[in-house]
Amino acid sequence: MSTPVIRTQGLTKEYVLGAETVRALRDVDLTIERNEYIAIMGPSGSGKSTFMNLIGCLDTPTAGQYWLDGTPVSGLVDDELARIRNHYIGFVFQTFNLLPRATALHNVELPLIYAGISKKERIERAVDVLEKVGLGDRMEHKPSELSGGQRQRVAVARALVNRPSLLLADEPTGNLDSKTSTDIMALFDELHAGGQTIMVVTHEHDIALHAHRTVTLRDGIIETDVTNDRALAAAGSAPAR
Template structure:
């Protein structure tokens, strides 16, 4: 069965990227061949994320959220449909082209940190700049700046086994920031942390968003998703809901109450 055969005819078309859009998907499908069967992991996903939005993509295991993350992160290509990143259609790029886009446009933060065990914090943060050929003096300066920005200035020369879990995740976030990407894509960033440290990392994402970063948070935990300003829920390969988070609604109500008292 082709993707068209199961496509919802009521789907609203996306008319491509507009000024201020960072992520735009139009009728995005991902289909896997499993023997003589086709498995549709994504079924015509339409999504628009603007500059400086803070969006959580959530859903249970098998919902399609990880597949969508891989497509948004240019780790994979769609079977059908379009994906624009920062105004550029990246849906038909080959692996080498996708790798260049990833390094330039996307800062990844993973649950497992993915740090080099024998490298210092500074060298771990430098790595994306080494890959794109940034001169040594500039990359060291930029790596130091972002480590300072996540309050790890005193831990630059420490290796991962000399850091706490929260400090390791801060190194990973600094590494994600060092290329000044269009988006920060965080995949279960608190999954390996205790609740107190997880709250500290989510507070850091609040600070990064306040400084103008676009953040896409992928999680299966509703309480973590509520840190974002917008929550997109994926089920069975389609967007089941897309709404303002309760945290933002509460803030809006509080702001209205404060404004009415001032008047």
């Protein structure tokens, strides 16, 4: 069996608020294999944002271990984490988080700039991935000139351009209407079918149903971890667990 994309052991995050210590995440053990499509659910305050920040290497755990694609990342510092994010993770945010003054192409090019890739290759890869998400004709547009769905596609393209081990989406349809949401989720399904490992953090059941496995967090611990039969049936394949 290949190395899991994600493996956490006793992952714990505590925040100190005044005299009180809040345990946002307690001893979470989770393994995600290659090409899994997993949804993280939970009410607000359940620790799912904290979990996502840790998985996305935006934050460091108070205790516990985390291996990303076999690399131990729990002990890394700021700049090392930046490199890990750049190489292994593709982010899709609820609010798109595109640079407003940059074109779609430049937004997608951004991770490659920080990866130190030459201008020529950057453009090639950015154009390639923009075409893949169906925005081949919108590359010189700025975010303000694009619809919500198109913006999120730019964000997806940006997330994919570095060929990440994990596509990490935080409420990817939270700011989209239902028609556009369906389109974006269809794109995710397509990417998953192409071999991409995907983690979606959401509180919407409809969205979670696209995933093949749903992990529900409550009060910082894993409450349930179930395979999603309907999604599996639709995809017609066994989960890679």
